[in-house]
Amino acid sequence: MGGDAILVIVVVTALAFDFTNGFHDTANVVATSISTRSLSPRIAVGLASILNFAGAFISLKVAATIAKGIVDTGAVTTTIVFAGLVGAIAWNVLTWYFGLPSSSSHALIGGVVGAMFVAKGAGAVNGAGLLSSVIVPALIAPVLAFCAAGAAILIVYRIVGAMRPGPTTRGFRLGQVISGNMLALSHGTNDAQKTMGVITLALVASGHIAKSHVQVPTWVVASAATAIALGTYVGGWRIIKTMGMRIIKMDAAQGFSAQSAGATVILASSHFGYPLSTTHVISGGIMGAGAAKRLSAVRWGVAGNIAGAWVLTLPAAAAIGGAVWGITRLFGTGAVGPLVVAMILIALVVFMFARRPRVVAEATR
Amino acid sequence: MIATIVNWTAVGKVVLYSMVVTVGVSVAFGLAVRGTTRFADVRRAGRAAAATAYAAVAVAAFGASLAAVGYGIYLMTQR
Numbered sequence: 240m241g242g243d244a245i246l247v248i249v250v251v252t253a254l255a256f257d258f259t260n261g262f263h264d265t266a267n268v269v270a271t272s273i274s275t276r277s278l279s280p281r282i283a284v285g286l287a288s289i290l291n292f293a294g295a296f297i298s299l300k301v302a303a304t305i306a307k308g309i310v311d312t313g314a315v316t317t318t319i320v321f322a323g324l325v326g327a328i329a330w331n332v333l334t335w336y337f338g339l340p341s342s343s344s345h346a347l348i349g350g351v352v353g354a355m356f357v358a359k360g361a362g363a364v365n366g367a368g369l370l371s372s373v374i375v376p377a378l379i380a381p382v383l384a385f386c387a388a389g390a391a392i393l394i395v396y397r398i399v400g401a402m403r404p405g406p407t408t409r410g411f412r413l414g415q416v417i418s419g420n421m422l423a424l425s426h427g428t429n430d431a432q433k434t435m436g437v438i439t440l441a442l443v444a445s446g447h448i449a450k451s452h453v454q455v456p457t458w459v460v461a462s463a464a465t466a467i468a469l470g471t472y473v474g475g476w477r478i479i480k481t482m483g484m485r486i487i488k489m490d491a492a493q494g495f496s497a498q499s500a501g502a503t504v505i506l507a508s509s510h511f512g513y514p515l516s517t518t519h520v521i522s523g524g525i526m527g528a529g530a531a532k533r534l535s536a537v538r539w540g541v542a543g544n545i546a547g548a549w550v551l552t553l554p555a556a557a558a559i560g561g562a563v564w565g566i567t568r569l570f571g572t573g574a575v576g577p578l579v580v581a582m583i584l585i586a587l588v589v590f591m592f593a594r595r596p597r598v599v600a601e602a603t604r
Numbered sequence: 605m606i607a608t609i610v611n612w613t614a615v616g617k618v619v620l621y622s623m624v625v626t627v628g629v630s631v632a633f634g635l636a637v638r639g640t641t642r643f644a645d646v647r648r649a650g651r652a653a654a655a656t657a658y659a660a661v662a663v664a665a666f667g668a669s670l671a672a673v674g675y676g677i678y679l680m681t682q683r
Contacts, residue, residue, distance in 0.1 A: 297680050371609040379615060387622050391630035398634035402641045410637035417669075421676055428680045495633065500626045506676050507621040513614040 244574035245317045248581060249441045252324045254466040257434035259331040260343040261291060261470025264430065266478035267340065267501070267521045268423040268471075271494035274483030277415035287423040288472035294427020295435075295464030308368040309348060310355045317441050318567055319354045321577050324437065325584055326350025326560030330552060336591050338477035338485075339548040342516035346556040347433060348373055353557030354564040377549060380504070380515040381523030388500035388527035395492050396532070411491035418498035425505045426517050427467065434463040477595070482522065485541045487529030497524035519549065629672050635665035 268291075269283040278286070327346035334341040355363050399407050438459045442448040448456075487493070501521040508515040522545055529537040567576030639662030647655040 294680070367609045371611070375610050379619075383619055383622055387626040390623065391626050394627060394630050395634045398631065399638050399641075402638060403645075406641040406644065407637055410640060411633075414633050414637070414669075417673060421673060424677070425680060496626075496630060499629050499633075500622070502676065503626045503629065504618070504622045506679055507618045507625065510679050511614045511617045511621070513611060513618050515618075 243445070245321070245577055246441055246445045246447070248574060248577045249317050249321045249324070250438055252321055252328070252577075252581065253434050253437045253441070254462055256324045256328050256331075256343075256347065256437070257431065257463050257466035258470035258473075259328050259335075260430050260434070261288075261467035262473055262475045263331045263335055263341075263343055263470075263478065264426060264517060265471045265474040266482045267517050268419060268426055269474070270479045270481075270483035270521075271489065271497050271525065272415050272419040273479060275412060275415060275489060275491040275494040277412040277419065277491060277494060283419070284472055284474045286420060287426075288468045290420055290423035291427035291431070291471045292464045292468035294424045294429075295431035295467060296460065297424070297428050309365055309372055310352060310368075311359070311363045311365075312440075314359050314363050315351070315355070315440065315444065316358070317444050318572070318577065319351065319358050319564060320437060320441050320444070321580075322354035322358075322564035322567065323347060323351030323560045325563045325580055326353055326556040326558075328584065329559045329587070330556040332588055332591055333555075334548055334552075335475045335477060336595060337548075338481045339545055340478050340482055340518045340522055341545075341548045341552045342377070342518045343430065344433060344514075344516055345373060345377065345549075345552045347437075349553040349556030350560035350563075352553075353560030353562075356557065357561035357564050373553065376513065376515050377519060380508075380519035381526070383515075384500050384504050384520045384523035385527035385530070387504060388497045388524040389531035391496035391500055392493055392528045392531045395496055399492065408491045411495045414495040415491060415498060418495055418502055421502040422498050422505070422517075422521070423471075425502055425509070427464075429505065429509060429514070429517060431463045431467045434466065435459050438463070481541065481545070482525060486522070486525050486538060486545075487536050489525070489528060493528040493532065497521065497528040500524040500527065625672065629669060632665045632668040632672070636662050636669060639663075639665060 265284055265287060268287045269278070272278045272283045273280050324347070327343065327350040330341065330346040330349070331343055352364055352369065435455050439448065439453065439455050442456070443450055443453060448454070489497070501517070501524040504515065504520045504524070505517055526537050526542055563580055567580055570576035570579060639658045643655050643658035643662055646658060
C-alpha cells in the first residue's frame with residue numbers, strides 16, 4: 240500500500256517535471272522565431288506544443304534511462320527517483336524565475352546523483368560516467384553549435400548580402416518556420432523520453448513491470464507527451480525574452496542559422512549516440528549567429544550569467560536532491576515524507592509564480 | 605583520463621556531420637532565397653532566360669533544403 244502510494248507520488252512528480260521541462264525549454268524552440276517575427280508568439284508556442292507532443296510518439300524506444308552509467312541503477316529506489324525529480328523541478332523553477340536557460344536533463348541527473356550520494360554513499364556514483372556523459376558534453380554542445388551557427392551565418396550573408404532586404408527577410412522568416420518546427424520535433428523526441436524513462440524505472444522498481452520484459456506502457460507515453468506539450472504551451476516567457484532578445488538582437492537570417500545549427504546538432508548527437516543538451520545547443524547557436532556578424536553584438540554579460548547557471552545546475556540540483564532525500568527519511572520509509580516534500584514544493588512554486596515580475600510578451604500574448 | 609573515458613569517435617562524427625549539414629542547409633536555403641529574389645528582379649526587367657535560370661536555382665535549392673528536413677525526420681523515426 241505504502242509502496243503504491245510512493246509510486247503514485249513519483250509518477251505525478253515525474254509528470255510535473257516533464258511539464259517544467261516543456262515550460263522551461265519552450266524558449267529553446269520559439270525564442271528566435273518570435274524575436275525575428277517569423278511567427279506570432281501564440282502560433283509559435285502552439286506549433287511547438289503540437290510538435291513536442293508528436294515528437295514524443297515518433298520515437299517510442301526509451302533511448303536513455305536516467306543517469307544510466309552515472310549511478311548504480313540497480314540500487315535506485317522510488318524515493319531516490321522522487322528526490323531527484325524534486326531537485327530538478329526546484330532548479331528549473333528557480334532558473335525560470337531569473338529568466339536563465341538551463342538544462343533540464345542536467346538538473347534531473349544532478350538531482351538523482353545528489354539523492355543517490357546521500358542515500359547510498361559516494362560508491363554508488365560513477366565519477367567517470369559523470370565526466371563523460373555530462374561534463375564533457377556540456378563543454379562540447381555550446382561550442383559546436385556556436386561554430387556551426389557562426390559558419391552558417393557567414394555563408395548566408397555571403398550568398399544574400401547584396402540582395403534587397405525585404406524579400407530576403409521574408410525568405411528567412413519562412414525558413415525559420417521550417418527550422419523552428421524541426422527543432423520542436425527533435426526536442427519532443429529527446430526530452431519526453433526522459434520522463435517516460437523515469438516512470439518506467441519507478442514501475443520496474445515497484446514490481447509493476449517485470450525486469451526481464453521492460454516495455455513502456457501506452458499510458459506512460461501519452462501522459463508524458465501531454466505533460467511536455469502542456470508545459471511548452473504555457474511557455475516560460477521570462478526565458479524566451481532572455482534567449483530571443485537579451486543575448487543578441489537578431490535578424491531573420493541569424494535566427495534561421497541558429498535554429499538550423501541547433502536542429503542539426505541535436506539530430507546528429509542523438510543519431511550517433513552522444514546526446515547533448517538542447518538548451519546548451521540552441522544557446523550556443525544564438526551566440527554563434529550573433530558573434531559571427533560582430534563580436535560585440537553578443538551581450539557577453541548575459542551569456543556569462545547563462546554559463547554560470549549551467550555550471551551551477553548539476554551541484555545545485557544535487558544539493559536539493561540530497562536534502563530532499565534526507566527530509567523524506569525523517570518521516571520514515573513510507574509515503575508521508577514524499578507527500579510532505581511534495582506539498583512544500585507546490586507551496587514554493589505557487590509563491591514564486593505569484594511573485595514573478597511580469598514579462599511584456601506574456602502580457603500581450 | 606578524459607582521453608580514455610570519452611567516446612571520441614562519436615564526438616568526431618557529431619562535430620563533422622553537424623558542421624557539414626548545417627553549412628550545406630545554409631548554402632541551399634541561402635541560394636533558394638537568392639534565386640527567388642533575383643528571379644523576381646530579372647523577370648520585372650524582362651530577361652526571360654535569366655529568370656528561368658534563377659527559378660531553376662531556387663527550386664533546386666529549396667528542394668535540397670526540404671530533402672534535408674525529410675532526412676532529419678526519417679532519422680528521428682529510426683531511433
